[in-house]
Amino acid sequence: xxxxxxxxxxxxxxxxxxxxxxxxxxxxxxxxxxxxxxxxxxxxxxxxxxxxxxxxxxxxxxxxxxxxxxxxxxxxxxxxxxxxxxxxxxxxxxxxxxxxxxxxxxxxxxxxxxxxxxxxxxxxxxxxxxxxxxxxxxxxxxxxxxxxxxxxxxxxxxxxxxxxxxxxxxxxxxxxxxxxxxxxxxxxxxxxxxxxxxxxxxxxxxxxxxxxxxxxxxxxxxxxxxxxxxxxxxxxxxxxxxxxxxxxxxxxxxxxxxxxxxxxxxxxxxxxxxxxxxxxxxxxxxxxxxxxxxxxxxxxxxxxxxxxxx
Amino acid sequence: xxxxxxxxxxxxxxxxxxxxxxxxxxxxxxxxxxxxxxxxxxxxxxxxxxxxxxxxxxxxxxxxxxxxxxxxxxxxxxxxxxxxxxxxxxxxxxxxxxxxxxxxxxxxxxxxxxxxxxxxxxxxxxxxxxxxxxxxxxxxxxxxxxxxxxxxxxxxxxxxxxxxxxxxxxxxxxxxxxxxxxxxxxxxxxxxxxxxxxxxxxxxxxxxxxxxxxxxxxxxxxxxxxxxxxxxxxxxxxxxxxxxxxxxxxxxxxxxxxxxxxxxxxxxxxxxxxxxxxxxxxxxxxxxxxxxxxxxxxxxxxxxxxxxxxxxxxxxxxxxxxxxxxxxxxxxxxxxxxxxxxxxxxxxxxxxxxxxxxxxxxxxxxxxxxxxxxxxxxxxxxxxxxxxxxxxxxxxxxxxxxxxxxxxxxxxxxxxxxxxxxxxxxxxxxxxxxxxxxxxxxxxxxxxxxxxxxx
Numbered sequence: 064x065x066x067x068x069x070x071x072x073x074x075x076x077x078x079x080x081x082x083x084x085x086x087x088x089x090x091x092x093x094x095x096x097x098x099x100x101x102x103x104x105x106x107x108x109x110x111x112x113x114x115x116x117x118x119x120x121x122x123x124x125x126x127x128x129x130x131x132x133x134x135x136x137x138x139x140x141x142x143x144x145x146x147x148x149x150x151x152x153x154x155x156x157x158x159x160x161x162x163x164x165x166x167x168x169x170x171x172x173x174x175x176x177x178x179x180x181x182x183x184x185x186x187x188x189x190x191x192x193x194x195x196x197x198x199x200x201x202x203x204x205x206x207x208x209x210x211x212x213x214x215x216x217x218x219x220x221x222x223x224x225x226x227x228x229x230x231x232x233x234x235x236x237x238x239x240x241x242x243x244x245x246x247x248x249x250x251x252x253x254x255x256x257x258x259x260x261x262x263x264x265x266x267x268x269x270x271x272x273x274x275x276x277x278x279x280x281x282x283x284x285x286x287x288x289x290x291x292x293x294x295x296x297x298x299x300x301x302x303x304x305x306x307x308x309x310x311x312x313x314x315x316x317x318x319x320x321x322x323x324x325x326x327x328x329x330x331x332x333x334x335x336x337x338x339x340x341x342x343x344x345x346x347x348x349x350x351x352x353x354x355x356x357x358x359x360x361x362x363x364x365x366x367x368x369x370x371x372x373x
Numbered sequence: 374x375x376x377x378x379x380x381x382x383x384x385x386x387x388x389x390x391x392x393x394x395x396x397x398x399x400x401x402x403x404x405x406x407x408x409x410x411x412x413x414x415x416x417x418x419x420x421x422x423x424x425x426x427x428x429x430x431x432x433x434x435x436x437x438x439x440x441x442x443x444x445x446x447x448x449x450x451x452x453x454x455x456x457x458x459x460x461x462x463x464x465x466x467x468x469x470x471x472x473x474x475x476x477x478x479x480x481x482x483x484x485x486x487x488x489x490x491x492x493x494x495x496x497x498x499x500x501x502x503x504x505x506x507x508x509x510x511x512x513x514x515x516x517x518x519x520x521x522x523x524x525x526x527x528x529x530x531x532x533x534x535x536x537x538x539x540x541x542x543x544x545x546x547x548x549x550x551x552x553x554x555x556x557x558x559x560x561x562x563x564x565x566x567x568x569x570x571x572x573x574x575x576x577x578x579x580x581x582x583x584x585x586x587x588x589x590x591x592x593x594x595x596x597x598x599x600x601x602x603x604x605x606x607x608x609x610x611x612x613x614x615x616x617x618x619x620x621x622x623x624x625x626x627x628x629x630x631x632x633x634x635x636x637x638x639x640x641x642x643x644x645x646x647x648x649x650x651x652x653x654x655x656x657x658x659x660x661x662x663x664x665x666x667x668x669x670x671x672x673x674x675x676x677x678x679x680x681x682x683x684x685x686x687x688x689x690x691x692x693x694x695x696x697x698x699x700x701x702x703x704x705x706x707x708x709x710x711x712x713x714x715x716x717x718x719x720x721x722x723x724x725x726x727x728x729x730x731x732x733x734x735x736x737x738x739x740x741x742x743x744x745x746x747x748x749x750x751x752x753x754x755x756x757x758x759x760x761x762x763x764x765x766x767x768x769x770x771x772x773x774x775x776x777x778x779x780x781x782x783x784x785x786x787x788x789x790x791x792x793x794x795x796x797x798x799x800x801x802x803x804x805x806x807x808x809x810x811x812x813x814x815x816x817x818x819x820x821x822x823x824x825x826x827x828x
Binding site: 125 | 597
């Protein structure tokens with residue numbers, strides 16, 4: 064097809080027929096995209112537009128969402144004056160600040176380790192990836208038991224090396240690190256797989272050439288591995304920021320935001336506002352603040368790590 | 374709209390004159406042709422179908438029962454579908470859907486605001502004011518005044534909001550103290566003479582704390598905010614403290630509120646009755662494993678305890694708070710409501726109301742097996758209720774408290790979610806020594822008043 068199109072006057076060839084002045088190829092392309100575009104529109108574009116509309120309104124009758132009242136930016140103004148919101152924001156940033164670096168660095172270390180010719184690397188690959196197949200409900204319920212102060216596995220083993228192991232989910236200082244650590248255990252396998260695939264696609268000749276120039280170890284990692292894996296690093300970092308900023312099920316199932324609201328998060332507060340307090344406008348405004356945060360982080364991410372077209 | 378109201382008004386008068394049988398007959402008549410103010414069942418919501426004289430109705434019914442209660446509700450629905458007990462020629466089936474209780478109201482609310490509510494739903498009494506705008510008043514379809522005598526006065530009060538009855542009462546589930554007789558004996562107490570006042574209660578708790586390796590008491594087996602509130606508010610009311618003023622501003626930072634908050638802190642502190650923890654499972658595990666002597670919880674706890682082997686448990690009334698001025702005990706109850714749904718015909722609503730009446734009056738198993746206080750007067754005299762395995766242990770004492778008007782209802786707030794855990798987690802924080810009592814109460818006042826005002 065490509066060759067045909069390059070023939071001078073190819074626009075008259077059989078493969079470049081036009082229908083009502085539009086190239087057949089274009090029409091085919093649109094048709095192939097339609098199923099996805101339809102789903103994308105119904106489940107993403109429309110809710111996003113609707114959410115923006117909701118965030119600018121209140122609902123005087125909570126049982127009849129057809130009655131709306133325009134309030135402009137009032138929901139946003141109230142949100143920024145709401146201490147619960149700021150506390151949830153703090154909790155979310157703490158969670159993201161612990162989980163995302165660990166998820167990226169550990170994933171990378173595990174991938175580079177397995178990429179070496181270590182014994183049992185196939186088994187290791189399966190082991191590293193296996194927690195990722197569990198659902199969040201299973202992970203949170205199991206870890207709630209493991210973290211239990213009185214009979215949990217974690218404190219059982221810690222009991223051998225320390226006098227009074229701490230209450231992981233019952234201490235205001237430890238609860239977020241504990242939730243973040245559990246999340247790293249659960250999700251790091253995904254990053255590991257992405258990084259391993261990226262590492263394996265780096266041609267070995269690059270390393271051989273570098274060795275001839277005397278570049279080993281850290282130097283080879285810095286100048287060959289990392290730049291070659293840049294796309295996957297950008298992808299993993301971005302995906303993890305998006306996912307971890309939406310942390311919800313962990314506090315919802317395990318702590319209900321406690322103790323002392325120290326494990327409250329933005330999405331958990333959004334959920335409570337919209338579905339428990341029936342303030343859809345307020346919840347929608349919070350959703351949009353989250354989107355704004357993620358856009359800023361995406362920009363920073365691309366500025367700092369850059370894309371491959373630099 | 375005006376015409377619809379006029380028709381309803383006429384129907385109410387008619388219902389009053391012909392009674393229940395007539396109502397169902399009327400429902401059957403008007404259901405077939407959908408000629409009822411233009412909003413007749415169109416089949417899309419499982420409304421009436423078929424020809425006159427052979428109508429069928431599918432009533433969608435949402436409920437939240439799990440644990441021991443779930444299978445009992447399932448059997449009640451099954452019985453209805455098989456026996457077709459309503460006095461009507463129409464075939465009526467209940468399509469039951471269960472949602473776990475912590476998700477239930479959020480889901481119901483979303484369905485309601487999206488116009489897709491079920492025909493019939495279980496609702497706690499505490500929600501009847503905040504949800505009033507989302508409910509079809511049941512009195513629009515059946516003559517509730519003729520039903521009133523079917524229910525006990527306290528249950529009728531439970532579903533009465535601003536002198537209106539928008540729901541039919543199903544049960545009441547107050548709280549009490551469950552205790553471990555073996556641990557009482559170990560502590561040198563008489564297991565057959567449980568505490569009846571504060572000094573005996575305190576003596577019992579201290580004896581367990583001092584003479585055994587076990588904990589003395591849990592304020593809620595699940596160490597949750599709402600469970601803690603049930604216990605705390607019971608003792609606050611016993612001291613004469615109030616929870617809200619007439620404008621629904623929370624007032625529980627009063628002296629009684631502070632005293633009981635301090636008591637919570639002391640129980641897990643100086644008194645040594647329980648560990649200062651916010652861990653959610655410790656109390657239930659400890660009580661069921663025989664490591665905790667007393668647990669304050671609702672009627673529903675019997676279903677969980679009856680499955681625990683080797684647990685020799687008893688029950689006493691929770692009227693054991695310190696400096697008691699009056700006997701008051703927290704209670705709430707389940708009711709059945711008809712959520713608003715434009716696509717439901719009046720005829721179908723009438724059928725749903727009749728189903729709710731049958732469900733709440735003709736099923737002794739709900740009290741006898743699930744352990745709740747049934748709403749219908751007739752059930753109290755029934756053999757099934759009196760022969761319940763829990764009758765002597767718990768039910769008879771709960772009944773006694775009802776007869777002596779000891780219950781106060783979980784506050785029916787005008788807005789927000791009165792059962793939301795986060796309204797009351799400050800109590801767990803006090804219990805676990807994460808907050809000082811005064812600081813905890815102030816944060817509770819703020820959370821609850823924000824929740825009610827919608828901020």
